[in-house]
Amino acid sequence: MQANCTWSAYNYSQAWITVPYGTGGTTNGTVNYTVAASGCATQRTGAISVTSYSASQQFQINQDGASGQLRDLRYQRHGSAGWRD
DSSP states (O other): OOTTOOEEEEOOSOTTEEOOTTOEESSSOOOOOEEOOOOSSSOEEEEEEEEESSOEEEEEEEEOOOOHHHHHHHHHHHHHHHOOO
16 A cells, blocks of 8 residues: 555455454554354355555455364264264
């Protein structure tokens, strides 16, 4: 971005990534964001966009899937309902 150019950061497409409302400025700055825990076993990908009047840049965010320990708990819960030896 050019110096003294108003910029803003946002994420509109992935509900699991949160950028605080009003993130932006006119000088160098930091974009803070939070990522919700994943309950899926697979990795998920999202992005944060930083835009100004004349430019735009996307920053990719990758989140690993839930740990094997969570998958094991779901498997055990399912198995205890009707498994036979």
